[in-house]
Amino acid sequence: MTVSDAHRAIDAVWRIESARLIAGLARIVGDVGAAEDLAQDALVAALERWPESGVPDNPGAWLMATAKHRAIDLLRRRSLLQRKHEQLGHELADRQESAVPDLDAALDDHVGDDLLRLMFTACHPVLSTDARVALTLRLVGGLTTEEIARAYLVPASTVAQRIVRAKRTLAEAGIPFEVPRGAELAARLSSVLEVIYLVFNEGYAATAGDDWMRPALCEDALRLGRILAGLAPEEPEVHGLVALMEIQASRSRARLGPSGEPVLLLDQNRARWDQLLIRRGLEALRRAEALGGREGSYALQAAIAACHARAHVAEDTDWERIAALYAALARTEPSPVVELNRAVALSMAFGPAAGLELVDELRSEPALRTYHLLPAVRGDLLDRLGRWREARTEFERAAALTRNAREREVLTQRAVECARREADALRVPAPAGPEA
Amino acid sequence: MRFLIIRKADTSTEAGVAPTEELIAAMGRYNEEMVKAGVMLSGDGLQPTSKGARVKFSGGQPRVIDGPFTEAKELVAGFSILQVNSKEEAIEWVKRWPQIDGGGEVEIEIRQLYELEDFGPSEAIDRMREVGFAKPR
Numbered sequence: 186m187t188v189s190d191a192h193r194a195i196d197a198v199w200r201i202e203s204a205r206l207i208a209g210l211a212r213i214v215g216d217v218g219a220a221e222d223l224a225q226d227a228l229v230a231a232l233e234r235w236p237e238s239g240v241p242d243n244p245g246a247w248l249m250a251t252a253k254h255r256a257i258d259l260l261r262r263r264s265l266l267q268r269k270h271e272q273l274g275h276e277l278a279d280r281q282e283s284a285v286p287d288l289d290a291a292l293d294d295h296v297g298d299d300l301l302r303l304m305f306t307a308c309h310p311v312l313s314t315d316a317r318v319a320l321t322l323r324l325v326g327g328l329t330t331e332e333i334a335r336a337y338l339v340p341a342s343t344v345a346q347r348i349v350r351a352k353r354t355l356a357e358a359g360i361p362f363e364v365p366r367g368a369e370l371a372a373r374l375s376s377v378l379e380v381i382y383l384v385f386n387e388g389y390a391a392t393a394g395d396d397w398m399r400p401a402l403c404e405d406a407l408r409l410g411r412i413l414a415g416l417a418p419e420e421p422e423v424h425g426l427v428a429l430m431e432i433q434a435s436r437s438r439a440r441l442g443p444s445g446e447p448v449l450l451l452d453q454n455r456a457r458w459d460q461l462l463i464r465r466g467l468e469a470l471r472r473a474e475a476l477g478g479r480e481g482s483y484a485l486q487a488a489i490a491a492c493h494a495r496a497h498v499a500e501d502t503d504w505e506r507i508a509a510l511y512a513a514l515a516r517t518e519p520s521p522v523v524e525l526n527r528a529v530a531l532s533m534a535f536g537p538a539a540g541l542e543l544v545d546e547l548r549s550e551p552a553l554r555t556y557h558l559l560p561a562v563r564g565d566l567l568d569r570l571g572r573w574r575e576a577r578t579e580f581e582r583a584a585a586l587t588r589n590a591r592e593r594e595v596l597t598q599r600a601v602e603c604a605r606r607e608a609d610a611l612r613v614p615a616p617a618g619p620e621a
Numbered sequence: 622m623r624f625l626i627i628r629k630a631d632t633s634t635e636a637g638v639a640p641t642e643e644l645i646a647a648m649g650r651y652n653e654e655m656v657k658a659g660v661m662l663s664g665d666g667l668q669p670t671s672k673g674a675r676v677k678f679s680g681g682q683p684r685v686i687d688g689p690f691t692e693a694k695e696l697v698a699g700f701s702i703l704q705v706n707s708k709e710e711a712i713e714w715v716k717r718w719p720q721i722d723g724g725g726e727v728e729i730e731i732r733q734l735y736e737l738e739d740f741g742p743s744e745a746i747d748r749m750r751e752v753g754f755a756k757p758r
Contacts, residue, residue: 197709201658244713404704411659461663461702 191236199228200327202245204412207324208299209249211362213256217306218352221324223259227252300325301364301416304409308377311358316351317380319344325412326405335398337387374417378426378483381409385430394445403434414469421478424469428487431466432494435459446591451499463494485514504534521550529562537569557586561596568603573610577603623662623734624703624711630670630696631723635689637669647719655703655714664701694728708733 203224211220227248241247307321322328322336330348334341365373388402410427417423439453448454470491473484489510496502511527524547532540544563553559564579580600584593640648655661667673670688677684690696705711708731715729 193707193709194713197705197707197713200706200710201713240713401706404706408659408704412657415657415659465662 188236191240192232194240195228195231195235198231198240198244198248202248203228203327204303204325205245205300206248206252208303210252210256211303211306212299213253214259215362216356217303217324217362218356219259221352223252223255224248226255297416298364300412302362304377304413304416305364305373306355306360306362308373308380309355309360310373310376311360312351312354314380314383316347316354317376318383319347320351321380321409322384322405323348326409328405332398335396336402338396338399374420374422377413378422381406381413382426382430382483384409385433389433392441392445392447400437403430403437406430407434419476421473421476422481422483424473424476425478425481425484425487428466428469428473429483429490431462431469432487432490435462435466435494450493455497455499458494466494467491480513480517482514482518485510485517489514502533504530508534521547521552522556525553525556525559525562528566532566532569537566541566541570555586557583557592557596559583560586564596564599564603568599568606571606571610573603573607577607622705622707622711622736624705624708625732625734626664626701626703626711626715627697627730627732628699628722629728629730630693630698631727632693633723634698635669635671635693635696637671644719644721647721651717651719652701654717655701660703660705660710660714662702662704664699666699667697670696702734 206227207217207220207224210223211217214220214223230251231244231248235241304321304325307324308317312320318337319333322333323330328336330341330344334344337344364370384402385406388400388404388406391399391402407427407430410423410430414423414427435458436450436453438459439455439457440448442448466487470484470487473479473481473487478484479488489507492503492507492510508527508530511523511530515523515527524543528540528543528547530540531543541563544559544566547553547559548563560579561583564576564583567573567576567579577600580596580603584596584600587593587596652661652664670690673688673690675686675688675690677686703711703714705714711731711733715731718727718729
């Protein structure tokens with residue numbers, strides 16, 4: 186095989202095997218930084234040998250066997266060998282190098298636990314968000330530094346530094362390689378879910394013309410979410426997050442118009458929604474709810490997305506249910522933006538006056554003072570109620586607040602339409618009096 | 622990227638021979654590996670062509686032909702859809718197919734699905750043609 190063919194094959198093997206490799210090594214040496222270095226050494230060895238010898242039948246085992254020898258050297262240098270020998274004794278004693286499948290079998294029991302430990306460690310709250318994202322994509326996602334850099338539109342050196350600093354922070358803080366227990370688990374799990382959803386949103390925000398690694402982040406996030414669902418199947422919010430991402434991803438083909446402009450949910454061609462992903466999302470949501478996670482934040486957001494997904498046309502949308510779900514979400518995670526969304530749902534379900542009542546209350550919310558969607562929504566509701574002068578003011582305010590040129594155009598256009606409707610209404614002649 | 626993985630038929634699958642417990646277990650473990658890796662989107666086995674049909678269009682007119690069909694190795698016995706980063710990754714997964722399937726003699730085909738990126742630009746070009754912009758050079 187040519188060297189470049191071999192490299193592409195090795196890249197593919199790396200994506201499949203690297204997370205488990207690093208996780209297994211981290212358990213042996215107790216440190217993810219050192220584990221990744223050992224894994225990288227094994228990768229270098231593969232890049233040297235495999236173009237000649239071909240990709241081995243069990244590449245994961247080859248990499249692990251190669252890395253383990255260096256792991257032992259490392260431990261010897263750290264004078265921890267005596268203690269570790271006892272742990273590894275049954276795996277290594279009297280085994281030949283060729284008994285690779287046996288080593289693999291010994292590790293298999295631990296694979297799931299190790300990978301979970303790796304995810305929790307890479308998402309540790311002692312790290313900044315940027316560091317957690319970079320470390321997770323690198324160690325668990327198997328992305329290269331260059332791939333992460335392209336996806337986030339930063340130089341590769343920035344990503345490399347972020348990862349080096351993150352590993353150092355973990356080592357200096359003495360973060361143990363373990364799955365958190367008890368009271369700590371919920372918060373730590375939240376951190377992992379947050380990282381995964383941040384990656385997804387970064388990909389979701391990508392527009393046409395961006396480097397394709399950017400929208401590919403949605404796929405990477407989905408993959409990480411599904412991996413976590415397999416490792417922690419009893420956690421409802423994991424399935425909730427996966428459900429949310431599957432359903433949001435199902436719309437990706439409908440979200441952009443012919444010249445790359447964004448298409449609003451209610452205007453999308455639903456024939457372009459990916460039914461396979463919708464089915465998967467609904468199934469994941471069922472799992473979340475079956476585990477008692479109906480009121481979880483991600484599960485509720487997924488349930489809202491599911492309402493849209495179930496409607497074959499926009500007119501079939503169950504807005505009452507959506508309004509109720511936003512109400513539940515507001516109880517779990519009170520937020521003015523959630524309330525604004527609830528107002529929109531109320532107006533769709535019960536008419537604009539119902540939504541306006543809530544929106545009027547939100548005008549005093551400091552958090553929404555510069556949020557352009559508040560006047561935009563108020564403008565829309567007033568427009569539908571025939572209060573065009575007020576609606577025009579709101580749309581002009583919204584247009585001034587938004588930083589998106591295309592949105593400003595749309596909002597300005599609505600202000601103009603309101604002005605026209607007001608003028609037309611004033612021109613209608615008064616009804617004839619009794620003298621006529 | 623998504624890939625369709627096609628498990629070609631053979632005389633056994635066409636005869637509706639039930640898979641052994643061993644094969645069921647092996648395929649189960651294999652599929653579970655891919656599910657746990659977050660790459661398997663869906664998959665199913667197909668019943669023999671004796672239960673199927675074809676609709677052949679000729680001059681725009683359909684004609685129904687009932688199975689079974691011949692040339693087993695050109696037929697499909699099962700499929701799955703994988704979401705991976707490259708064709709090489711799809712190949713690497715398929716290389717891990719249970720070796721006992723088909724008594725160690727089985728053919729799997731890998732086909733990439735069309736994605737949004739494949740259609741995006743051409744839609745814009747079509748749109749431009751509509752309004753008379755794009756001219757051949």
